[in-house]
Amino acid sequence: MIDKALKGDTRYWIWLAFLLGVMTLGGLSYVQQFKYGLGYTGMSRDVSWGVYIAQFTFLVGVAAGGVMLVLPYYLHDFKAFGRITVLGEFMAIAAVSMCLMFILADLGQPARVLNVILHPTPNSMLFWDMIVLNGYLFLNIICGWVILNAEAKEVPPPKWVKPFVYISIPWAISIHTVTAFLYAGLPGRHFWLTAIMAPRFLASAFAAGPALLLICAMAMKKYANFDPGEKAVNKLCTIISYAAIANFFFIGLEFFTAYYSNIPGHMHTLDYLFFGLEGHDNLVPFMRFSMVLGLIATIAIMVPAVRRNDRYLVITCAALFLALWIDKGVGLVLGGFVPNPLEYITEYVPTFGELMITAGIWATGFFILTILYKVALAVDRQIHG
């Protein structure tokens, strides 16, 4: 079935060549990092996780977001998602692949990564994260591929795949819960030490994931003559808007707890992110922009006129995706390190090479996504003509 990805027009090949180019640059930068050590990045003793772990965290959310298609379609028999559910599963595959690459890029000793399996440690959340992420990748490959294969042959999907589909639903929740636990269980990091970390992660994931999916679906509608269906688009918009509202509600709760309780440790990071702390404010413009943009996009996506206009819809989804990316893919992870446990402020700025590696991994993810979507599109065209 993969052969379907080998036939495409010029635009398709140019896009793939562009991605390959970025991947090559990322790969070359990684060779540099591998040779020098992680000092190649902007990370330091005080900010010991940077853009890699932040991207990883955000992308786990994008992967989990795929469940917002699987769940209505398989559990509630919402037929309108029939044509795009596989897109959700394939997006999860691409996103989890990126997650694993980001983890690998972040390791000081990448060659020893199998130590996590060789010396299994159930009290470490990272051990569980390894299990749920690989499990989720496996589940989505099975569900997405087998069902698409059956569709291509125009036979009903085999019965044995159903349990995997049903398992994948709670599993999606689990990947982001465990990822939240990486942060929410650490003493001495006030900003992360919050019981609503997991729900907050899930809410932003269920907005960001479907938003990206909608952007992809709209792009395919424009360039590849693929129609996701008005009903499906509408439903996705509803899902995105509720999830986004929940996300901003949770952020509001964090503000309340910090500022009403007036506990310095709880206020410090929010101060740093949104108002500046002792003159350190390099994330303030981003965080404020993210909040404003996110709130506007959340309101916009509830307006019927926006939903009906493909172009407005794509802009709105892109705005929301960007806002959530800044909030989680930048502020949440980096903010947690400021101030450090001894209340020193060290700011972090990623290096150029670090950004190249990051871009390279994103490009690899989009490469996987493009190939998978190309196959899905070919099958869709074969059925729907």
Next chain:
Amino acid sequence: MYDKEKIIPGLIVFVLIAVFPILYNRGNAGHIPNPEKPKAARECVRPVQDMRESHMQLLIDWRTDVIRDNGARYATAAGGTRYARSLQLGCMKCHDSKRKFCDECHNYAAVKPYCWDCHIEPKENM
């Protein structure tokens, strides 16, 4: 078979290229490793053959035993020699040249253990 006239010569060329290094070096064993034995020491912590075969496992076992299982840091060999169960403080106290001892075989076998990324070889000074 289709394209017989292309495939068979191709296979022959491939096999020739693959076995060329062996044919070229026939009858030549190359440089035989000859690790220098310590002059002063009477015995090693294990019989020589054991050490040749599994010194790396012994080092790993010492490490795990000493740091995780509170094993002794010192032990006594069969012939009564007391030694430290440690690469730097044990092995290298007798085998006092990494170049003449370790590297001899490691280079021959083309293995690059990363011991010396952290551990300090004898007489290595600033």
Next chain:
Amino acid sequence: MDIKRRKFLKLAGLSAVAGIGAPSAFNMLLRGEVSASEGKPSGHGGGEGHGAASTTKYRYGIVIDVRKFASIKGLAGKCIKACHTIHNVPNYGNKKDEIKWVWVESYEHAFPEHSQYKRNERLHKLPILTMCNHCDNPPCVRACPTQATFKNKENGIIMMDYHRCIGCRFCMAACPYGARSFNWRNPREKDSQGRYRFLERINPDYPCRMRGVVEKCTLCVERIDRGQIPACVEATGNTGAMIFGDLNDPNSEISRVLRETFTIQRKPAVGTHPSLFYII
């Protein structure tokens, strides 16, 4: 009838497995926390102030008399130098690559949760010697995905296996005391003349570390095993600025000092039960 019975047995079997398995799995997750909460008044900071009794045979700790460090100039520097020389700790001269096992902190940074309002002048100039607290309930050990950092079963020291560390830096995020350092680059990098750039002198009896692993104070476990005391404690000589000993032994000097003197620990509220105590 038969089918029903089989179903019932299956169900009963499953619930039995779950019933037996779940608590032990749960305990495994909470390993280390169990001892802290067993039969102890669990007030602020574990109720006992100085931490609950340890499950290890020995529990080594240090009392640091900050008054002595304040009155004897250069004493803290001597401790740091002793430690960093013996353990081949590199000095990069910049904050980004920085590696430190023991260092001097100001009072407000070492004890940030204490009120700073109208504090005695003396406090702000105090050199607080800080290092790994060798917690009885260490969050770094909980976080490590490979057991590369672990609590020694016999002496309670929090140790590192540099061969096993994958460099994920989860322990650094987990440590509430900022005691851990990462090797961002090769500590044994040489200059054009073949000299080490970041190591002034090399102690041939102790290894270095390689880039990509986390390191920290080991309470000089290699010295303790040989019957010596930690290098920093030794450096204080007979000033009495640091008292090292077994907290589990009620007759040890450290236990006596803790009984008779008012001491504080860093961040007792996070429940880590540090083994370092400060006389301010």
